[in-house]
Amino acid sequence: MINTVASIFIIGLSGLLAFLTLVPFSKIPHGLVRAPAFVRLQMLATALVLLPFAWVLTSDGWRIFSLLCLVVVIAVCTASVLKFTPLWPKQSKSAEAALMTDTDRHIHMLAANVKMSNREYDHLIALARREQPDVLAALETDQRWIDALAVLEPDYIHRYDVPHDTGYGMMLYSKLPLKDVQIRDLVTKGVPSIKATVTLRSGDEICLYIVHPEPPVAHEKTTGRDSEIALAGLEAIDGPLPAIIAGDLNDVAWSTTTRRFQRVTGLLDPRVGRGFYNTFNAYVPVFRWPLDHLFHDARFRFVQMQRMPKIGSDHFPISFKLVLAHRPAGEAPTPEEGETEDVTEMIVEEQARDRDPVGTDWEDEK
Known part of the structure; x- marks a missing residue:
């Protein structure tokens, strides 16, 4: 029996x-x-x-x-x-010795989904003070998080806050000069993103996108998430500046959406050939996967990537260090026939939908 x-x-x-x-x-x-x-x-x-x-x-x-x-x-x-895994060739090429020492062309970014209902502000503050990133991006920030992180303002001259009590807030702090900053709902109303031109210490300019699209849920299509990721990427490759897209993409690195995103944009993933760097779920070790990402133009070289300690959130923060090179290197997959057109059509259709973003009540505090 x-x-x-x-x-x-x-x-x-x-x-x-x-x-x-x-x-x-x-x-x-x-x-x-x-x-x-x-x-x-x-x-x-x-x-x-x-x-x-x-x-x-x-x-x-x-x-x-x-x-x-x-x-x-x-x-x-x-x-x-x-x-x-290290068994695969690295997609994002490592920096040569000369670039490693040319620190004026480096950018160090710390990205963290703080989980809005998490009130352990001191963990992220202590991490930022210890790591001293050039750029700090925090997601799911409401006004209480914005107020708490104000203690970091002496270190970060350039600050842009987008507080939301829906779990879609974000903030961008930078030691490096920012200009042409745009705060927009790319696809779905109530789901903001930040686009900014960052001036490196060398004087070179790069374009930075911070995004946090909707998560996949059982009762909803994923075209909102898929469209936002794709639109940021298409904008990035249409611009003249080397681009970085970072944030909680609510998608895993090996998914259909992410692979298509790389094909239509040509942006590189530093995880390929290096490791998973699983950032979610910080609470449950056996159920973890890579949700927080950075994709970059082939004109950047890889310096370092590190998952940081817990900050009380269900996401681990993640640290990225890149250096701007003088020429492109690395090769992403190319688009399949008609794929870019299909993606563009999906974006237009999704932007025309009149609906509220999903999951806006998930972080309500009891």
């Missing part, structure tokens, strides 16, 4: 894992379809553990079915995440 129950459980779980692994490839832009892509690492680990039990506890045709399902899960999940 025990073996029968175990066999049924293994068969059912194997089939479910295979379904959840393959369904995101349908490219249907809906939270229920896209969300399983987040847990590729967890599904890979589960399939590897389940494989010997499927061999021992199932029989006949069901054994073949279970093993086939598990092999598919292992193969697909491994192929998805392998590029974010």
Whole structure:
């Protein structure tokens, strides 16, 4: 009886894992379809553990079915995440020795989704004072967070605050000069982004985008999130300046959306060939994945990337150091036929939708 129950459980779980692994490839832009892509690492680990039990506890045709399902899960999940390990060539090229020493061309950025209801302000303040980034970006900031972080103002001459009590607030502090700063709802009303021109100590100018699109949810399409990520990228490559896009993209590095974003923009991901740098969920070690990202123009070189200690949020902060080079290096995938046109059409359609952003009540304090 025990073996029968175990066999049924293994068969059912194997089939479910295979379904959840393959369904995101349908490219249907809906939270229920896209969300399983987040847990590729967890599904890979589960399939590897389940494989010997499927061999021992199932029989006949069901054994073949279970093993086939598990092999598919292992193969697909491994192929998805392998590029974010040191086994894969680095997409973002490391800085040469001369650039490493040319610190006037460096930019050090610290990005943190603070979780609006988190009131442990001192953790982020202490981290910023210790790390002394050139640029500090904080997401999910309401007015209480803005007021608390005001103690950092002596270190940061240039400051732009966008307080929201919906979980979509953001702020940008910079030691480096900022100009042409734009605070806009790129796609969905109530979901702001920041665009700014940053002047490095060398005098070179770069373009910085801070974005925090909507998360995928079971009852809503993901086209709002997908459009915002894509629009920021298309704007970045249309501009004359080397660009950086950073923030909580509410998407994993190996997803359909992120891979398409890289194809249509040519922006590089420093995670490729280096590691996962999982930033969410800081509370649950076995359920973590990379949600906080930085993508950059090929004119930058990689210096350092580091996940920082907890600050009381469900996200870990993440630190990036890049240096502006004199010529491009590195190669991102190129667009598939008609892909840029499809993305542009999706953006136009999504901008025309009249709706409230999702998840605006998630951070309500009781």
